[in-house]
Amino acid sequence: MFCAERLKVARHRKKLTGKQLAEAAGLTDVTVSKAENGHQPDDATVDKLAEALGYPRAFFFMDSPEVLEPRAVSFRSLKKMKAAERNASLAAGSNGIALYQWISARFDLPAPDLIDLSREQARPEVAARLLRQHWGLGDRPVGNILRLFESKGIRVLSLSENTHNVDAYSFWHADYPYIFLNQKKTAERSNFDAAHELGHLVLHFHAQAESLPEDDAERQANMFASAFLMPDADLKSVLSSIYSSSQIIKTKVRWKVSALALANRLHHIGMLSDWNYRSIVIDLGQRGFRTGEPLGVERETSTLLPKVFAALWGKGITRGDIANDLNLPWDEVEMLVFGLTGSTPSRPQRPSLSLVGTRAELDDG
Known part of the structure; x- marks a missing residue:
């Protein structure tokens, strides 16, 4: 049976309104609205919707997805977000739950x-x-x-x-x-x-x-x-006195935070006076630390996911195979792990995540 909730998830991921989806699929607004409200579309309509959204046809005939309610999610910038951005993010959450399941x-x-x-x-x-x-x-x-x-x-x-x-x-x-x-x-x-x-x-x-x-x-x-x-005890043991923004820039790497975040923390716990804090923030801004992080730390990646994918790769299972199992577009799976896994190995590597039968255990190290 066609799943109306899955149609909404796919449409939200593409940041399309019902009208925009109708235009892309060559359908009427009413047809799309009916499909999203539980009316069973015919095969031709399903094909047009699937093609317009770039999702496998089978995706729309799976059980209802895990739908996230906005009030159950903690967004950092809710006031700045447009409805389409919020809905696309919630839909990504649904796909992420499916991936982890x-x-x-x-x-x-x-x-x-x-x-x-x-x-x-x-x-x-x-x-x-x-x-x-x-x-x-x-x-x-x-x-x-x-x-x-x-x-x-x-x-x-x-x-x-x-x-x-x-x-x-x-x-x-x-x-x-x-x-x-x-x-x-x-x-x-x-x-x-x-x-x-x-x-x-x-x-x-x-x-x-x-x-x-x-x-x-x-x-x-x-x-x-x-x-x-940035625990205050550690800050006080490392920075007994602060007199310049250069000090903050040099030591921020210890806590892997931005220079401004460190300055703000030092001010909050009383290690920077109001005057010193303002002067340091001004200097950091002039050095480009408001818009970026010169001399930044290396971005962290997942430890767990590369082990999972390496173990699967050793069994000949690719991310594309995972996408096929989930009936998701390949790029949806890639976006869920983008920046977290590094590059896919060109040949199987010996993973510390070892498959045992149909399951595997994550080694402590």
């Missing part, structure tokens, strides 16, 4: 190991410290952020939208946490976005902060990210 049916992935602080009403900095204690991080720098997140059961995927209005977003689905990161940002900004979304996952568990004003929820997540990435 496919992977988890074949591999034993790390179980989620987060704490729910939404009912504790913990201050963001306290929440960051509690999670660091739970994970045994102490006050040291996080190191490889994505590797840490994946080892704690967070499912990280790429949001390769050609827009600066969608930084990142996160959600819980079936008790699994997901984070989508926009790969158009600098590595430092992406690191902070990841920690920001982690804040939403633990502070606003299952979007229980929907009663909060958006600005308050975003401010809490920002404060959490800053404290999680």
Whole structure:
């Protein structure tokens, strides 16, 4: 049976209105509207819709997809987003869930190991410290952020939208946490976005902060990210005194954050006076640190996904095969992992993710 929800997902991924889809498919607005509202289209109509959207015909006859509701998702820049951008991002989330369901049916992935602080009403900095204690991080720098997140059961995927209005977003689905990161940002900004979304996952568990004003929820997540990435004890041990922006530029690499984020954190914990903070921010702006990150750190990639794909490659299974199994366009799968996996190996490599029968286990190292 034709699935109306899948038609909406595909249309949203292409950022098309119903009228635009009708024009692209050579159909009437009424025909498209009926198809999206449960009226079973004939074969010719399905073929036209599938061709216009670039999705395999079989995609529209699968079971209903996992549809994400906007109120269940934590978006970083909701006010800046257009409806089409929001809908396209939510549709990417649906496809991302399908991809991870496919992977988890074949591999034993790390179980989620987060704490729910939404009912504790913990201050963001306290929440960051509690999670660091739970994970045994102490006050040291996080190191490889994505590797840490994946080892704690967070499912990280790429949001390769050609827009600066969608930084990142996160959600819980079936008790699994997901984070989508926009790969158009600098590595430092992406690191902070990841920690920001982690804040939403633990502070606003299952979007229980929907009663909060958006600005308050975003401010809490920002404060959490800053404290999680830059613990004050470590800052004070490394930077006993700060007298110039050059100091900040030199040491920011320790915490893999932007120069402005480090300056802001130092000001927040009282290590920079108002006057020094303003002068340093002005100097950083003049050096180009407002629009980019000169002398930036290397962008992190996934640790888990390359192991998965290498193990599959060793069995002759390509990303194209995964796309075929999911009845997704090949480029949709590529966009979900864009910037996270590096280049596909030209020959099978010995993976540390070993297949055992039909499943595999992720080695601790």
